[in-house]
Amino acid sequence: xxxxxxxxxRIGFNxxxxxxxxxxxxxxxxxxxxxxxxxxxxxxxxxxxxxxxxNYILPLPVFIYLMGKLDSKKLEIHKINARTFLKYLCITFxxxxxxxxxxxxxxxxxxxxxxxxISNPIQDLINSTGIWLxxxxxxxxxxxxxxxxxxxxxxxxxxKYGARTSIVLSAVMFGLFHGNLNQFFYSALIGGFFAYxxxxxxxxxxxxxxxxxxxxxxxVVSLFLNSSVTNLITGTINPFDLIFVLLYLAILIITxxxxxxxxxxxxxxxxxxxxxxISLQKPLKTIFLNxxxxxxxxxxxIKMVLQVIN
Numbered sequence: 001x002x003x004x005x006x007x008x009x010r011i012g013f014n015x016x017x018x019x020x021x022x023x024x025x026x027x028x029x030x031x032x033x034x035x036x037x038x039x040x041x042x043x044x045x046x047x048x049x050x051x052x053x054x055n056y057i058l059p060l061p062v063f064i065y066l067m068g069k070l071d072s073k074k075l076e077i078h079k080i081n082a083r084t085f086l087k088y089l090c091i092t093f094x095x096x097x098x099x100x101x102x103x104x105x106x107x108x109x110x111x112x113x114x115x116x117x118i119s120n121p122i123q124d125l126i127n128s129t130g131i132w133l134x135x136x137x138x139x140x141x142x143x144x145x146x147x148x149x150x151x152x153x154x155x156x157x158x159x160k161y162g163a164r165t166s167i168v169l170s171a172v173m174f175g176l177f178h179g180n181l182n183q184f185f186y187s188a189l190i191g192g193f194f195a196y197x198x199x200x201x202x203x204x205x206x207x208x209x210x211x212x213x214x215x216x217x218x219x220v221v222s223l224f225l226n227s228s229v230t231n232l233i234t235g236t237i238n239p240f241d242l243i244f245v246l247l248y249l250a251i252l253i254i255t256x257x258x259x260x261x262x263x264x265x266x267x268x269x270x271x272x273x274x275x276x277x278i279s280l281q282k283p284l285k286t287i288f289l290n291x292x293x294x295x296x297x298x299x300x301x302i303k304m305v306l307q308v309i310n
């Protein structure tokens with residue numbers, strides 16, 4: 001195995017170790033709580049908070065240590081104005097919708113093939129937890145840690161292989177890391193775009209803000225939207241529900257038009273100051289066909305398969 005394959009293999013193993021470490025900690029802590037205070041796990045808000053701590057906070061020192069052993073490069077900073085940020089937000093929202101539609105089509109087809117519904121774990125979580133927990137965990141904490149893990153730590157170490165390599169790797173790993181088909185496609189699409197934004201600007205705060213807004217729309221806003229739509233369908237009409245739904249649809253249409261227009265008019269991206277230091281003759285083979293990445297992909301593929309068959 002050449003040095004480049006070894007590098008990407010270590011990347012794969014690092015993220016796999018992080019995932020397994022999170023899973024093991026969660027299982028151990030859940031068993032301890034189940035033995036000592038089982039009533040705690042009966043509260044969905046409490047159990048979700050514990051899971052978030054095990055997923056994001058407890059494995060952090062180990063993961064930072066592992067990634068810290070790989071050379072990193074600081075990206076050049078390029079600020080963007082509000083107009084550009086809004087354009088990026090529209091593109092993100094559009095990619096989320098495209099990925100979501102693909103995910104729905106595929107999961108629906110699979111559901112028909114296996115004659116069983118495929119659960120949507122993130123939607124179940126959003127619907128079952130309180131609004132404040134949705135805001136804190138899904139709309140704030142999740143984006144901060146995920147952008148740090150899959151943009152900052154990952155891209156700072158892979159940018160020497162070029163922007164395209166970093167974007168593809170960030171997209172694939174971010175999509176797989178969610179561990180379910182419902183989220184894979186839109187996570188991969190927006191993950192790749194967040195990688196583009198981070199490389200373009202060198203500022204992780206932009207992608208964190210984009211991620212926060214998208215998660216807020218997908219969690220808290222969607223709860224209000226579903227409630228308003230249900231009220232309208234059942235005949236419980238009030239001005240707030242009608243105005244909210246119409247306003248949402250108007251913003252949705254405008255956002256999709258702007259996002260699709262920018263995507264269709266996409267030109268070859270130029271990354272100021274970001275030069276490819278190491279060119280790969282067979283990039284996809286070098287990046288993914290190595291032991292670490294293979295194990296990472298297999299681990300999360302198994303999680304997706306289990307989601308489908310369970």
